[in-house]
Amino acid sequence: MALIGAFVLQLLQMLLVLTLAPGLVGLVRKVKARLLRRRGPAILQPYRDFARLLRKETVLADNASWLFRVAPYLIFAAIWVAAALTPTFATGLLFSWSGDIIAIIALLGSARFFLALAGMDIGTSFGGLGSSREMMIASLAEPAMLMIVFSLALIAGSTALSTMAEYMASPEVGLRVSLGLALIALVIVALAENARIPVDNPATHLELTMVHEAMVLEYSGRHLALIELAAALKLLLYISLIGCLFLPVGLASANAGVAALLWGLVAYFVKLGIGGALLGLFEVSIAKMRVFRVPQFLGAALILGLLATLLRFVSASF
Amino acid sequence: MLHLAFDISHLLAGGLVVISFMLLYQDRLYSLLNVYALHAVVLALAVAWQAYIQDAPHLYVTAAIALGFKAIVIPLALHRIIERLGIHREIETVVGIGLTMLVGIGLVALAMVVMLRVTGGAQPIAREDLAFALAVVLLGLLIMVTRRNAVSQVVGFMSLENGMVLAATGAHGMPLVVEISVAFSILIAFIVIGIFLFRIRERFDTVDVIALDQFRGERR
Numbered sequence: 001m002a003l004i005g006a007f008v009l010q011l012l013q014m015l016l017v018l019t020l021a022p023g024l025v026g027l028v029r030k031v032k033a034r035l036l037r038r039r040g041p042a043i044l045q046p047y048r049d050f051a052r053l054l055r056k057e058t059v060l061a062d063n064a065s066w067l068f069r070v071a072p073y074l075i076f077a078a079i080w081v082a083a084a085l086t087p088t089f090a091t092g093l094l095f096s097w098s099g100d101i102i103a104i105i106a107l108l109g110s111a112r113f114f115l116a117l118a119g120m121d122i123g124t125s126f127g128g129l130g131s132s133r134e135m136m137i138a139s140l141a142e143p144a145m146l147m148i149v150f151s152l153a154l155i156a157g158s159t160a161l162s163t164m165a166e167y168m169a170s171p172e173v174g175l176r177v178s179l180g181l182a183l184i185a186l187v188i189v190a191l192a193e194n195a196r197i198p199v200d201n202p203a204t205h206l207e208l209t210m211v212h213e214a215m216v217l218e219y220s221g222r223h224l225a226l227i228e229l230a231a232a233l234k235l236l237l238y239i240s241l242i243g244c245l246f247l248p249v250g251l252a253s254a255n256a257g258v259a260a261l262l263w264g265l266v267a268y269f270v271k272l273g274i275g276g277a278l279l280g281l282f283e284v285s286i287a288k289m290r291v292f293r294v295p296q297f298l299g300a301a302l303i304l305g306l307l308a309t310l311l312r313f314v315s316a317s318f
Numbered sequence: 319m320l321h322l323a324f325d326i327s328h329l330l331a332g333g334l335v336v337i338s339f340m341l342l343y344q345d346r347l348y349s350l351l352n353v354y355a356l357h358a359v360v361l362a363l364a365v366a367w368q369a370y371i372q373d374a375p376h377l378y379v380t381a382a383i384a385l386g387f388k389a390i391v392i393p394l395a396l397h398r399i400i401e402r403l404g405i406h407r408e409i410e411t412v413v414g415i416g417l418t419m420l421v422g423i424g425l426v427a428l429a430m431v432v433m434l435r436v437t438g439g440a441q442p443i444a445r446e447d448l449a450f451a452l453a454v455v456l457l458g459l460l461i462m463v464t465r466r467n468a469v470s471q472v473v474g475f476m477s478l479e480n481g482m483v484l485a486a487t488g489a490h491g492m493p494l495v496v497e498i499s500v501a502f503s504i505l506i507a508f509i510v511i512g513i514f515l516f517r518i519r520e521r522f523d524t525v526d527v528i529a530l531d532q533f534r535g536e537r538r
Contacts (some may be wrong), residue, residue, distance in 0.1 A: 143401065151462030174325040299416055306423050311332045314430055314449055 006094040009254055009261075013093060015085040017240075021083070022046035024206070024239070024276050029200035029203075031280030046232065050225050058221030061122045071118035072219065072226040076112045079230040082107040083237040085167045087244040089264035092254040096162040104161070104237075105142070108193070111230065112138055119215030132213025133241050133291065137199065137211065140298035141192045147183045147305025148189065152245060153180065154312050161244065169248035181308035183246050190300035192236040194231070196285040199294055239275035240268070247271060323371045327348060327443050330364035334495035335339055335426060341477055342422050343415060347400050347469060351393045354405030354473050359389035361480045364435060371443070375409040376497070377487055381503045385481065392476060399512060400469060420465050423456055429453035447488025453456045468518060468525040474513050479504050 026043035033040020060069070085099035093099075110136065119131035149159065155178060156164040169174065192199045195212035204210060216227050244251060250267025252260040289297060337357045344350040362385040369377030400406050433449035440448075458478025461469045479500075486497070499513040515525055 051367070116449050174321060175330045176325065177336070180329075181336065295414065299419065300343075303423065304336075307336060307426065308341065308429060310423070310426055311328075314328070314332075314434065314446055 003094075005253060010084075011093040013088055014080070014092070015082040015213035017086075017088060017236055018080065018229075018231060019081040020272065021229065021236040024236050024272055025232045028280045028283075029040035029075070029237075029277040031277050032284055034294045035280065035284045042251055045208070050229060054222050056221045058223055061218060064218075065116075065121055068118050068218075069119040069120075069223070071114045072223040072230075074114045075118075076152065076226040076230045076233075078107045078111040078114075079233045079237070082111075083233045085238070086237055086240045087159070087161055087251065088240045089250075089268040090252040090256075090261055091162040091165050091244075091252050093162070094254075096254075097160065099161045100159050101153070101161050101164070101241075102159055104241075105145055105149065107188065108234065108237075109138070109142065111234075115215055115227070118219075122218045124218065126214045126217050130211050130217075133217060137192055137294060137298070140295055140302070141189050143211065144185060144301035144305050145189050145193075147302060147309060148185050151178050151182050151305060151312050154309065161241075163230060165244040165248050165251055166253070168190060168245055169251055174310070178308040178312040179246070181304045181311070185301040185304035185308065186242060186245075188297065189305075190242065192298055192301075194235045194238060196279065198286055198297060199287045201288050236272070239272060239279075243268070324443055324446075326365055327364065327371070328446060330360060330367055331447055331488075333452050333459070334358050334364060334480070335453050337463075338454050338477060338481075339419070339422060339429060341473065342418055342457060342461055342464070345415070346441065347406055350470055350473055351396050351400070352397075354477060355389050356369070357477055357480055359391075361483060361500055362389060363398075364484060365487045368443075368447075377511075380497050383498070385482075387505060388476065388480065392505075393507070394397065396469060396472065396493060399446075399515060400531040403469075403515070404468070405467070405525060414463060417422060417458070422460055425460060426453045429456055432498040441483070444488045448485055451481045451485030451488060452479070454484060458483075466526050466528055468515055468527055471527070472508070473513075475507070475511075476504070480485060 023043060023046070026041070026046045029045070030040045030043050082104045085095060085104060085276070087093075087096070087099070114136050116131040119127040123129070152164060153159045155173075155176065156167040158164055158167070173179070179196065191197070195202055200213075201210040212231065216224065219227055244314070249271075250263035250264050334357065336358055337353060340353045342355065344353055360383045365377055365384055366381040369375065369381060381385055383408065429452035430449050434445065434450050437445045437448055455478050458476075459472050459475065461474030463472050466475060483500075486500075489501075518527075518530070519525055522533070
């Protein structure tokens with residue numbers, strides 16, 4: 001019986017991330033529109049977009065290989081698994097033993113690999129351009145991400161996200177400068193990985209410096225729906241990651257009562273709301289960077305991650 | 319209580335190291351000065367916190383000196399110097415930012431390895447303050463080495479001095495007289511450097527120190 005309960009909870013989390021992801025994208029768009037004094041589309045608009053895309057016919061280029069057709073499913077599956085393994089409202093779910101932060105980064109990395117391959121598959125110049133830029137950004141963002149993971153794992157004593165979140169929620173964490181540095185670095189990496197504004201503009205198909213949209217330019221119909229949904233899931237994943245590591249308020253443990261789980265759910269909604277609103281606010285208040293400044297931006301994240309690890313060694317040696 | 323005291327002093331001293339990195343990263347003179355003022359403010363906070371946990375009232379005076387002179391007077395004066403020299407748009411570094419930052423990380427690691435090994439028997443807070451202070455001093459030296467503009471070299475020197483103050487307050491029992499005399503000697507050094515800047519400028523029409531090397535007959 002307990003096994004069934006745990007299974008239901010895990011299933012609930014998988015469905016929860018899937019249903020919330022488009023809403024989060026809608027929320028960010030709404031916040032941005034309101035801040036620009038536009039009315040903006042409804043928060044539910046991304047759901048309608050996905051429904052429409054799923055009904056539409058899929059157009060394939062003549063020279064598209066099997067990879068082009070398979071890639072959207074692979075990308076979606078990898079990112080959905082990663083998002084479902086990240087603690088959202090509760091820690092210690094049935095599959096949380098596999099929710100290792102390095103495994104999650106590897107899942108995201110493989111999704112990015114297939115996306116870049118698919119971008120080059122048709123052979124249009126835009127796709128190849130997007131892929132090469134995506135790889136450049138990834139090659140800078142991943143070392144930074146690993147440094148952040150090292151410093152967090154050294155503090156929490158584990159790389160399993162559930163254990164890390166439980167440790168962060170306990171009072172023995174205290175005030176640590178390493179955690180602050182890791183948070184800033186993680187936010188920078190999250191902005192770059194999700195193709196948000198200082199690195200890439202998610203709202204345009206026309207800009208010459210676009211990255212993510214350039215790769216998915218050839219996709220249509222259900223393939224496009226899957227890729228866009230995967231992008232939304234990735235945004236949700238990063239916000240829940242930041243939420244569970246740096247703001248573990250209300251995070252329930254899986255064998256707690258129904259009340260605690262509901263409270264965790266409410267806290268999770270609040271965190272997502274705050275994260276989305278802050279992202280929107282940040283995006284309207286900053287201009288997009290030149291592509292050649294991206295290495296500096298991500299280099300700052302790498303340096304902060306390194307510093308966080310170093311500073312953590314000082315306080316650990318007592 | 320001890321744990322929290324340690325955490326806060328760790329936070330402030332670590333913040334000082336991070337701001338040193340920001341100094342290393344800034345390539346515009348005005349923002350360099352603003353970051354330097356921030357450096358001094360954090361130093362004042364760190365010193366005041368040390369005064370509180372060591373129960374040493376004279377350290378409050380040190381904190382006040384740091385806040386008054388280093389966070390307000392010196393940045394304002396440097397601001398005026400930059401305005402009068404008309405160099406506020408100049409951007410200069412000798413080597414690239416990326417390489418400088420990597421060297422900086424190496425120096426911080428070095429400072430920690432050395433200090434944690436040498437100060438085995440001391441109190442945790444003092445040990446940690448010394449390690450961070452050495453890192454700030456080394457980063458200040460690095461700023462002086464990587465800059466060509468004399469004004470930013472002055473800023474590097476001042477941030478180095480902030481590191482020394484941090485080290486001095488971390489160790490127990492530094493007399494107030496020493497502290498005040500150090501503060502004033504820094505102020506006098508600052509005045510001398512300020513006059514010197516105008517002399518360099520008068521003679522060479524620039525505050526780029528490469529001009530001095532060439533004047534000595536060295537080749538680049």
